[in-house]
Each structure stands twice: as structure tokens, then as C-alpha cells.
Amino acid sequence: MTRVLIVDDHELFRAGVRGQLEPAVEVVGEAADVDDAMRLIEETSPDVVLLDVHMPAGGGVEVLQRSSRLDEMPRFLALSASDAADDVIAVIRAGARGYVTKSISATELQDAIERVRDGDAVFSPRLAGFVLDAFAGAPPAAAVKGDDSDVDQLTPREREVLRHLARGYLYKEIAQRLGISTKTVEAHVSAVLRKLQLSNRHQLSRWAQARRLD
Secondary structure (H helix, E strand, O other), rough: OOOOEEEEHHHHHHHHHHHHHOOOOOEEEEOOOOOHHHHHHHHHOOOEEEEEOOOOHHEEEEHHHOOOOOOOOEEEEEEEOOOOOHHHHHHHHOOOOOOOEOOOOOHHHHHHHHHHHHHOOOOOOHHHHHHHHHOOOOOOHHOOOHHHHHOOOOHHHHHHHHHHOOOOOOOOHHHHHOOOOHHHHHHHHHHHHHHHHOOOOOHHHHHHHOOOOO
């Protein structure tokens, strides 16, 4: 049976999802914020994490980025009220295998969980176009060579954030050092990923280190 962790900051929503999914899946836990999510991911080793996009202290992108440092990373399926293109692209770039909206039916959600567990990419119909548009024509990340013109297209603040990423700081630490919110740091990182056509934070850190931005 598929082991699922539900991550959402609304208790009633978590309870509703759990009630709709059980007993078709085994819900191994519920988390309301990033720190709880990380603790439960390590303690319960779920097959699939149902992940809200907007939560306190970093949201879904932060969970994905922190999970990428684990020895074994579960599959992630974003389940959000938001259908904004920026939200979809941000979590997919961070490593989620799919993105569905909270209007999804219980049967469809169960099917999406099983497909993500098996390695498929799953999207609500209108959201798939955002992902295709975002990645259409982009070269593989490993093939992106970059030069000074790549750095020149970044704003001064984006360069500051990038330098801190290259030094290994977490989003929360970068926010504290620069006197901005964690969500603002996330927004800058998403903008840099989009401009450089990279897929995740680790590629971005390596890109910055290769150009001695640290």
C-alpha cells in the first residue's frame, strides 16, 4: 500500500484529504509547516508527499529543496489551491513530480498519487501547458555553459542571493542576512532559475561556484 504524508497548514483540509484517501492509501502522518514536514519525511519515509505550495517559513519549494539533501528523497505531488503559472513552475523546478489543484476529485487524487509513486509526471489539465511552455526549447541543464552575459542579466539583488546560495546558506539564512523575507528569497531564486534555464537549487549553486560567485 502506498505510504502518503500530507503537508498543508490547514488542519481541516488535511483531515478532509485523509478521510478521502484512506483506506486506499496509508497516511503515515500530517505536517503543518516546513520543519514538521522535514521531521516526518525522515521519520516515516513516505512513498509520496502531498505538498501544499504556500505555507509559513518557506512553503513547498523549501520542503523540496531541503528534501533533495536526504539520502532517499520521496516523490512529491503538489496539491494547491493556486493555479498560477509561477507556482507550478517553481515547484516543478524544485523537484516535484506533479501538480494538481484542490478542486481534484478523491478518485483522481488517488490515481495521481499512484502514478507519481510509479515515477510518472501528473498535472491538472490546464497546468500542463505552463510546464510545457516553461521548458520548451530549453537545453538540458548539464549543457548550459553560460558566460558573463548570463551574470549580466541578473539584478544586483539576484546576484546577492546567488552568492549566498553558492556558499551553502539555506533560504531562511539568506533572508536573515539580507533583511528580506524567505518568500522574497524564493522569488529571486525562481527568477534566476528561469533566466539561466536551470532546474533546481543545486544546479544553481554549482553554476555560481563555477563562476566564482561565492
